[in-house]
Amino acid sequence: FKDATVWTSEEEGILVHTDVLIKNGKIAKIGKNLWAAGATIVNATGKHLTAGIIDEHTHIAALSINESGQNSSAEVKMEDVVDPEHIGIYRNLAGGVTSAQLLHGSANPIGGQSAILKLKWGANADELIYKNSPKFIKFALGENVKQSNWNSYSRFPQTRMGVEQTFINYFQRAKEYDLKKKNGEEYRHDEELETLAEIINGERFISCHSYVQSEINMLMKVAEKFDFKINTFTHILEGYKVADKMAAHGVGASTFSDWWAYKYEVNDAIPYNAAIMQSQGITVAINSDDAEMSRRLNQEAAKTVKYGGMTELEAWKMVTINPAKLLHIDERVGSIKEGKDADLVLWSANPLSVYAKAEKTLIDGAVYFDLEKDKQQREAIKKEKALLINLMLQEKDKGSPTQEPKKKDQEQLHCDSL
Template sequence: TYDLSITGEVSKPKAEVKQDTLKLTSKLSYDGDWVTMSVTTSDRDTYRMTARVNADSDNLSGKLILPNGDNSQFTAMRKEGPSNSSSEKGDGDSEVPKVMPLKFPNVGYGYTEKRKAEDMLFRNATVWTGEDEGVLENTDVLVRNGKISKIGKNLNAGSATVIDASGKHLTAGIIDEHSHIAGLAINEAGQNSSAEVKMTDVVDPSDMDLYRNLAGGVTTVQLLHGSANPIGGRSAILRLKWGESADQLIFENMPKFIKFALGENVKQSNWSSFNRFPQTRMGVEQVFVNYFQRAKEYQAMKDSGKPYRYDEEMEVLVEILRGERFISCHSYVQSEINMLMKVAEKFNFRVNTFTHILEGYKVADKMAEHGVGGSTFSDWWAYKYEVNDAIPYNAAIMASQGVTVAINSDDAEMSRRLNQEAGKTVKYGGMTEEEAWKMVTLNPAKLLHIDDRVGSIKEGKEADLVLWNAHPLSVYAKAEKTIIQGTTYFDLQEDKALREAIKKERSELVRMMLDEKDGGSKMQRPAQRKKERFNCDSL
C-alpha cells in the first residue's frame, strides 16, 4: 500500500505518494471528473492509473496499468480531510538516457539475436512426406546441417536436439506462389511493360507479415510485381528468414520469373485512366505480340554481330523466348487465357503459370496440352466483374485434367491460413487430404522450379519444416515450430514470451516519454506509421 496526498487547486492539483517514508515520483491531472495519475517506484517501474470521481464516494477506484503492460484495478481510500500543506518535487539526479536493445529485425517481435541452425530429431511424428510414401505414423525425422538427413523409426539422435512430436504432425513448409508481402512497392504502372524492374530491389525484411506468415507455417513465397501492366516486373522468391537482411531472404540461385497480367487491371477498367495503351482486351494481345516481335528482332541484331544498343527490357523478354525466364500470369477469363497460350505458341515458348485463373476449369484440357500450371484461390470471388463465373471446384477440375495446381493467397492475411485454404479442396471437388496438402507445398514448389530443394519431406532435401499441434488441414491447427534450412524462425512458446516482453517494453517507453514531458522536453502528437498491405492492383 501507498500513502497518497493530493493538494493544490482543482484546476492544477498536485500529488505526493509515499511508500513508508520514501517519496515516489508522481504526477496527477484532473479533467472533467476524471483523474489520471502515474507513479514511478525506486526501481523505475511506472504504474499508470485512471479513475472517475464519484460525488457519492470519498474513495477512488479505476483502471491500473502495470509496468509490464497488464491491466488491473486500484482503489484509493480517503483517510482525512483537505490540508493546506504542499510539497514540492525535488530535482532528481541526472541519468544517462536508456537505449533500448537492438532486435533482429529492429521492430516488434524481433529477436534479441539472429537465429542459428541446429541439428534436431523429431521423435514419433505423423509425417506428411508429400512423396510416394504418403503419411507415415510414429516416424522420426533427423535434421542435420540444414537438410533432412534420415526418415525412419527409432533413429539415433546423436548430438541433435530431440523434439517430442508424439500426437503432432510434421509437414514441409507452406509455399505461397503468389504473394505481395515484404515488398516496399508493387506496381511500376506508368507504361504497358516494366520488364526492366526487379522486385529484389524492394524487399522489406522488417515487414511484420513475414513473422505472421511464419506463424501460419509459410516458409517460402514468390513476391510478385502487381498487375497494372500486361508485362510486369521480375519476381523475387523469398525465404521468410525473420531477422535477416533483404539479401539473405532471397532464395539462393532462384529460378527467373516475371509477372504478366490480363483483364480489367491492365486495360485500366476500374482506374478511370484513359491515357495509356491498351484500353481493350484486343489491345492487351497486341502488346504481347509487339513486344515479343521486338525481342526477336533485338536478338537477331545481337546475333548478326552488328553494333546494337543494350536494352534491359528486351534482354528480359529474350530470356522468355529462350525458356530461361518463366511467366506467372494474372488471369481470369477463358478467352484471354486461350489468347496468351496462342501468343506463346506463336513465338515458340510456354507460359509457366496462370495465377488466379478462376475460369481455368473451362479450359483445363487446353492448359494441360500447353503444359501450363494453375495457381488459384480456393473460394474467393465476387470482387469484380471478371470473376463472376468462378466456382469452388476450379482447383479440383484443373487437377483432374493433369494440370499442376497450387492454392495461393495474393493477400497478407489469407497467406497466414493457406493450410485451411488447401483443406477446402477436400470439400469442393473431393480431393484426398494428401493431394490437397500438396497444393500448398509440393505443387507450388513445382511451379516455381524449386521442388528439387523444398516442398516435401525427403532425405537430402532442405529442412523447411512445420510442426503442427493438430491435423494440418484443420482450422484448429497451430504451427508450433516453423523451420527454414534447419533454423527455427518461429516457435509458439517463444512467441508467448515475446508478447510479454513487448508489453513490458511498451510500458517502459511510455514511462520514458512521461519523464521527458515532466522534464520540459518538446512534445509531439503521436502519429501511426502503418505499412500498407499490397495486392495486385496496389499503386
C-alpha cells in the same frame, strides 16, 4: 523430430510415428527410432510435421509493387525492393509459410521480374532471396492492365484486343533482337528485350495474372506463335472452363480456394476450380495474393477437400510440392525427402484443421518461429509497454512537454497498388 505424423508430400504419403533427422540445414534421414550423437530432440508425439508452405503469389516484404508508367516493365526487378523488415514475413512464418514468390503487380500486360524468397526473419534482403533462383516475370490480363479500374485513359492498351497486340508487338521485337545477337550482328543492348528474349529461349518463366477464359486462350496462342509455353496462370478463376486446353499447352495453375464476385471479371468463379483443373492433369497450387490470407494457407488448402473431394494429402500438396514445382524449386523444397532443404513446420494438430497451430517453423534447419518463444516475447513487450506508459505519465505529472500519439501505418500492397 521424434514420433511425428509426417506429411511427406511425396509418394510415401503420410507416415505415422516417424522420426526426421536434420543435419547441416538438410533433411538427413527419415525413419523410425533414429539416433544421432549431439542431436537436439524435439518430442513430436501427437503432432504433425510437414514441409513448409510455399506461396506462389505474394506481395508482402516489398517496398513497391507496380511500375505502371508504361505497358511493359520487363526490365524492373522485385529483388531490388525486398523489405526484410516487413512484419508480414514474421506473420507468414507463424502460419507455416517458408517460401514465397514476390510478384510485380498487375498494372501492366508485361510486368517486372519476380523475387523468390525464403522468409528468414531477421536476415537482410539479399539473404532472403533464393540462391541460383529460377528466373520469373509477372504478366497480367484483364481489367487491371486495360486500366478500367482506375479511370486512366492515357496509356495503350485500353481494350482486351489491345492487350493481345501489346504481347505480339513486344515478342516480335524481342525475337528480332535475339536473332541479331545469335547471328553476330551489331545491336544495342536493351534490358527489356533481353528479358523477353529469355522467355522465348525458355530461360525465364511467366506467372500470369488471369481471370477470363478468352484471355487465357489468347495468351497461350500468343506463346505458341513464338514457340514457348506459359509457366503458370495465377488466379485463373475461369480455369475450369479451359482446363483441357491448359493441360494440352502444359501450363500450371495457382488459384484461390473460394474467392469470387469481388469484381466483374470474377463473376463466373467457382470453388471447385482447383479440383477440376487437377482432374485434367494440371499442376495446381493455392496462393494468397494477400497478406492476411497467406497466414492461413493451410486452411485454404483444406477447402479443396470440401469443394471437389480432394484427399487430405492431395489438398496439402497444393500449398507445398505443387507450388514448388510451379516455381522450379521442387528439387530443394516442397516435401519431406532426404537431401532436401530442412524447411519444415511442426503443427499442433492435423495441418488442414482450423485448430492447428504452427508450433515451430524452420528454414534450412534453423528455427525462425517458435510459438512458446513468441508467447514469451509478447509478455515481455507487454511489460515494456506498461513501463514506458508509466514513465510518460510521470513526466506529464512533472509538467514536462507532451505531444499527441503518432500512429505508424504500413500500407498493405496488392496487385493493383500504384
